[in-house]
Amino acid sequence: MNDEKVTLPNPKNEDIKIFINGEILPRNEAKISVFDSVVQGGDAVWEGLRLYEGKIFMLEAHLTRLMNSAKVLAYEGVPSKNEIRTALKEVLQANDMHNDVHMRLTLTRGKKVTSGMNPKWNQYGCTLIILPEWKAPIYRSKGLKLITSSIRRNNPQFLDSKIHHNNLLNNILAKIEANYSRVDGAVMLDMNGFLSETNSTNIFLVKGNKLFTPFADSCLPGITRNLLIEKVKSVGIDCSEKNLSITEMYTANEMFTTGTEGEIAPVFEVDGRVIGNGEIGAITKKIQKLHLELIEELGESII
Secondary structure, rough: OOOHHHHHHHHHHHHOEEEEOEEEEEEHHHOOOOOOOHHHHHOOOEEEEEEEEEEEOOOHHHHHHHHHHHHHOOOOOOOHHHHHHHHHHHHHHHHHHOEEEEEEEEEEOOEEEOOOHHHHEEOEEEEEEEEEEEEOOOOOOOOOEEEEEOOOOOOOOOOOOOEEOOOHHHHHHHHHHHHHHOOEEEEEEEOOOEEEEOOEEEEEEEEOOOEOOOOOOOOOOHHHHHHHHHHHHHHOOOEOOOOOOOOHOOOOOOOEEEEOEEEEEEEEEEEEOOOOOOOOOHHHHHHHHHHHHHHHHHEEEEO
C-alpha cells in the first residue's frame, strides 16, 4: 500500500527510530530477516512498557517476565537485563522521548539458517527489537464498551498464558469479533465459561465494596493486575481472585480493565448491558488515583 494512503494514529510516529540488535534505524528502514523465528512461526516473547517523565513503570518486573518466558521457550543467546536497559536508554535518547511513550519490547528466538520450526536451525542468537511510539493514555475517562467473545482463552493444557508469547491469534480473533460489533474489545472466557480477561487486558469487577478478579488459570497474570491485588488494601479495599460468571459481570456495580498500555480503564457496557450506572464508579476512581501514585513510586529512571 502507498504510504500516502496510510493514516497513523499519531503523526509524530512517522519519524520514530527503532532499535534492532544494536542498530537504531528510521521507521522505514527498520526490518528483520524473513528467516527470523517471529516471521517463521510467531516464535517470540514480548513486553509492553510505558514511559512517564523519563521513568519506565515496573521495568524490573517486565524484564523478569521476559526472561522467564525466554527460559521456558529455551532461547539461547538471550541479552541480559542490563543490556536491554542500555538499549532502551539509547533508543529513547535517539527519539528524544521522555513522556507519553509506549514501547513494544520484542525478543525473538532469532534468525534461522533455513526455514522450519526446529529450534536447532537458530544459530545466530536472539533478535531484540524495541519499538517506541508516542502513545498518551486515553482510557482514564473514556468508558469502554465490550462484547463477550466466542473465542476461548488458552489454558495451560494447550499454550500457557504465563509465557508472554507472540502467538496471539486467539486474542486477535476475539478482537475481530469486537471490531465487527463496533465496540472497544472482547471479554474472553476460560474453558469452563468463567471470565478470563479481555483480548488485551485483565478484568476487575466491583461487587458492593469488594474487588474481584478472575483466577490466573488461563489469563495472563498481568503486572498491573498483580500490583493492584497487592496494593489495594492500602486504600481500604479488599480484593479476591474468584471464578466469575457472565452474570456476575453484567450485575457488577463497577468494572474496569488493567494493563500497562491502557492503565485503569472503566467499562460502561458489556453485550449491551450497562455496568452499574454507566459511569466511572467511586472505587474505580480510587484505583485510578492509587495507580497514578504507584507510577510515581515505582518508575525506574532510564534517561
